[in-house]
Amino acid sequence: MLKTAAQEQLLPGKSLQEKWEFAQNAGYDAIELRAKGDFHFASRLPELKQALKDGVVMPTVCVEMLHFFGAFDDELRRDALAQMKSQLTVIAEIGGLGAQTPASYGMFSRRLPPFEPPRTEEQDREVLLSGLAELGEHARKEGVTLFLEPLNRYEDHMVNRLEQAADLIRETGLDSIKIGIDSYHMNIEESDPAASILANADYIGHAQVSDSNRFQPGAGHLDWPAWLGALHTIGYDGYLAAECRLTGDPVDAVRSIPAFLQRSGA
Amino acid sequence: MREVLDRPVPTAAADLTLRRGAARVLITNWTGTSTVPSRTLYPHQWSWDSAFIAIGLRHLSVRRAQRELEALLAGQWADGRIPHIVFNPDLPYGAYFPSPDFWQSSRAGRNAGAPEAAETSGIVQPPVHALAAWLVHRADTAESRRREFLTRLYPQLAAWHRYLMTRRDLAGAGLAAVVHPWEPGMDNSPCWDRPLSRITPAAPDTFHRADLNHGHPADRPTDLDYGRYVHLAADYRSAGYDDAVPHQFAVEDPCFNALLIVSELALARIADQVGADPGLHSARAADLTRTLVARLWDEDTGLFLARDLVDDRLIPELSVAGLIPLLVPDLPEPVVERLIQTLDGPHFHTKSTALVPSYDLDGHAFDSTRYWRGPAWFNTAWLIERGLRAHGRDTRADRLRDAILTTAGNSQFAEYVDPTTGAGRGTRNFSWTAALTLDLLCADDKEPPL
Numbered sequence: 001m002l003k004t005a006a007q008e009q010l011l012p013g014k015s016l017q018e019k020w021e022f023a024q025n026a027g028y029d030a031i032e033l034r035a036k037g038d039f040h041f042a043s044r045l046p047e048l049k050q051a052l053k054d055g056v057v058m059p060t061v062c063v064e065m066l067h068f069f070g071a072f073d074d075e076l077r078r079d080a081l082a083q084m085k086s087q088l089t090v091i092a093e094i095g096g097l098g099a100q101t102p103a104s105y106g107m108f109s110r111r112l113p114p115f116e117p118p119r120t121e122e123q124d125r126e127v128l129l130s131g132l133a134e135l136g137e138h139a140r141k142e143g144v145t146l147f148l149e150p151l152n153r154y155e156d157h158m159v160n161r162l163e164q165a166a167d168l169i170r171e172t173g174l175d176s177i178k179i180g181i182d183s184y185h186m187n188i189e190e191s192d193p194a195a196s197i198l199a200n201a202d203y204i205g206h207a208q209v210s211d212s213n214r215f216q217p218g219a220g221h222l223d224w225p226a227w228l229g230a231l232h233t234i235g236y237d238g239y240l241a242a243e244c245r246l247t248g249d250p251v252d253a254v255r256s257i258p259a260f261l262q263r264s265g266a
Numbered sequence: 267m268r269e270v271l272d273r274p275v276p277t278a279a280a281d282l283t284l285r286r287g288a289a290r291v292l293i294t295n296w297t298g299t300s301t302v303p304s305r306t307l308y309p310h311q312w313s314w315d316s317a318f319i320a321i322g323l324r325h326l327s328v329r330r331a332q333r334e335l336e337a338l339l340a341g342q343w344a345d346g347r348i349p350h351i352v353f354n355p356d357l358p359y360g361a362y363f364p365s366p367d368f369w370q371s372s373r374a375g376r377n378a379g380a381p382e383a384a385e386t387s388g389i390v391q392p393p394v395h396a397l398a399a400w401l402v403h404r405a406d407t408a409e410s411r412r413r414e415f416l417t418r419l420y421p422q423l424a425a426w427h428r429y430l431m432t433r434r435d436l437a438g439a440g441l442a443a444v445v446h447p448w449e450p451g452m453d454n455s456p457c458w459d460r461p462l463s464r465i466t467p468a469a470p471d472t473f474h475r476a477d478l479n480h481g482h483p484a485d486r487p488t489d490l491d492y493g494r495y496v497h498l499a500a501d502y503r504s505a506g507y508d509d510a511v512p513h514q515f516a517v518e519d520p521c522f523n524a525l526l527i528v529s530e531l532a533l534a535r536i537a538d539q540v541g542a543d544p545g546l547h548s549a550r551a552a553d554l555t556r557t558l559v560a561r562l563w564d565e566d567t568g569l570f571l572a573r574d575l576v577d578d579r580l581i582p583e584l585s586v587a588g589l590i591p592l593l594v595p596d597l598p599e600p601v602v603e604r605l606i607q608t609l610d611g612p613h614f615h616t617k618s619t620a621l622v623p624s625y626d627l628d629g630h631a632f633d634s635t636r637y638w639r640g641p642a643w644f645n646t647a648w649l650i651e652r653g654l655r656a657h658g659r660d661t662r663a664d665r666l667r668d669a670i671l672t673t674a675g676n677s678q679f680a681e682y683v684d685p686t687t688g689a690g691r692g693t694r695n696f697s698w699t700a701a702l703t704l705d706l707l708c709a710d711d712k713e714p715p716l
Contacts, residue, residue, distance in 0.1 A: 191298070192296065192298060194293045194296070194327075195293055195294065195296065198290060198293055198294065223327050223329045223330065225326060225327040225328065225329070226293075226326060226327035226329070226330055229289055229293070229326045229327060230289075230293055232285075232286065232289070233286045233289040233290050233293060234286075235286065
């Protein structure tokens with residue numbers, strides 16, 4: 001049985017402690033944190049440490065910003081690198097596993113006008129490799145992992161498929177960078193999501209779950225048994241972190257996820 | 267005490283490794299709509315392979331298991347036959363022989379109702395499909411109902427069985443006959459040597475065997491036999507795949523008919539679920555069971571034998587096909603008892619692997635490595651395991667189950683193994699070996715046979 005986590009914003013409750021109470025009752029094993037920019041995540045350190053002391057399990061954090069380490073703008077890119085390094089440090093400080101980020105989000109899509117990005121593919125690659133080297137090295141020093149998340153073609157134009165992420169990671173030569181896979185994006189980008197999991201097994205470090213329509217697992221038409229079966233097949237023992245929107249009664253929807261995943265072979 | 271400690275015991279970890287390995291094969295061999303038996307040797311969709319594969323796939327993804335059977339049935343002919351190969355249109359003809367341009371199904375099979383869109387072969391394989399459909403349904407009844415899986419499949423499966431019970435009842439005696447050695451699934455069995463000896467081989471320069479590109483010649487049928495296979499298939503094609511035209515090769519096979527009986531029983535369960543009449547199918551199963559015993563049981567050898575319809579004689583070769591009727595739930599108990607004695611007797615009992623050889627270990631034509639002339643296969647072992655359980659021989663079944671799992675893992679899910687050594691032969695990462703391994707690992711012990 002794979003462990004499940006819910007992102008904090010999905011859980012009812014004012015504090016992490018209250019959210020944890022709900023999460024446990026719903027069958028979750030952990031909470032995935034979200035990290036805003038402007039070093040907001042670092043400013044939460046006292047809150048996180050208290051939560052840790054109170055037994056809240058918080059293994060991973062997912063970035064919640066509007067610019068990323070693959071940004072076209074140098075200043076934004078430098079800021080994103082600084083934010084991510086800080087997030088890696090904080091998650092290390094509370095004994096977590098790592099932090100997840102895409103290359104970019106909402107910056108450019110080759111499927112939407114004007115279709116041609118301002119940088120060439122080679123320039124993109126250079127920027128990504130340099131950013132990954134910097135973040136991966138920082139993660140290594142902190143003893144945690146940077147999870148690189150491929151997004152679908154409408155949300156990012158650089159890293160859409162697992163094989164692209166694996167290729168970049170391989171080139172950095174760093175063990176401290178893994179792929180953070182997401183079932184929703186994979187459903188759009190991978191011709192066979194289960195086969196992609198097998199093909200990139202060595203690079204998969206984290207998994208986020210939502211259904212074909214971005215709603216909670218069970219609300220769409222993904223073949224969950226095949227996807228989860230593939231994760232079992234590669235011996236994945238990390239978390240399935242729910243990062244999704246909710247349809248139906250939101251509390252019921254969040255509560256339904258662990259049992260649904262379990263029924264589907266998690 | 268020391269002996270106990272030294273003995274390797276199957277552990278949960280070993281099961282987990284095996285389960286992962288089996289799932290890996292099934293994920294790797296999945297094409298998006300169905301599963302190839304092997305990425306190297308068999309690049310299209312095969313009929314009874316897909317049924318066995320679906321039985322294992324149901325533990326990995328019920329949806330894929332359903333799709334597997336649906337994709338196969340998309341190649342069904344209007345006369346009801348399920349062709350033994352549904353070709354992948356993306357592959358060149360040279361990927362496998364006989365290829366679509368040999369069978370010419372959409373042209374030569376037009377009168378028999380071959381589909382226009384899909385290219386298929388014109389012959390059939392054993393009817394495991396209704397059993398597979400029922401087991402897939404039972405793996406997730408809610409998903410099955412949501413997709414109306416049984417409702418859609420029932421008429422197709424019923425047409426398939428009707429085809430076998432009418433057009434293929436060549437002797438008019440109530441059993442289904444096969445008209446080519448590839449149809450019973452055990453292509454190269456010594457059982458077919460006598461009936462095949464009457465066939466003039468096609469000239470070697472008229473065809474190119476693709477099976478030798480990946481398979482070892484010592485494991486595969488000889489060129490002479492291959493020439494006979496080609497001749498028979500070409501004759502059937504020339505006759506427009508019309509079963510009423512006299513056949514030079516016509517045999518009632520015990521494995522084929524035992525599977526038909528079990529599938530009729532499964533179809534009765536399916537009929538019950540979709541609001542059709544189950545009585546027709548259970549009555550047919552009862553008739554088939556009686557006829558199977560009357561026409562193919564051989565008391566002297568303690569085995570079911572194939573009947574050659576050209577001379578109306580039983581073929582005196584001992585094949586694993588004769589043990590498969592153990593699957594039939596209403597087999598008379600004395601026959602069950604004799605069959606188990608035969609299974610554990612000198613002809614089929616191998617100490618080294620405990621799997622069941624495809625042919626008599628003492629037989630004149632025994633060959634430990636050549637295709638169906640001795641090697642042990644996993645699907646036949648799985649069927650016998652199931653048969654033993656159906657007749658309450660759980661301890662014996664457990665032994666066979668352990669042998670299947672151990673050998674499958676050690677051989678990297680081989681297509682078949684040398685029964686004297688357990689060494690893997692043929693291709694590796696073979697889909698039904700992985701699927702049936704997964705089924706033995708995952709199926710509920712308490713699951714009723716039907």
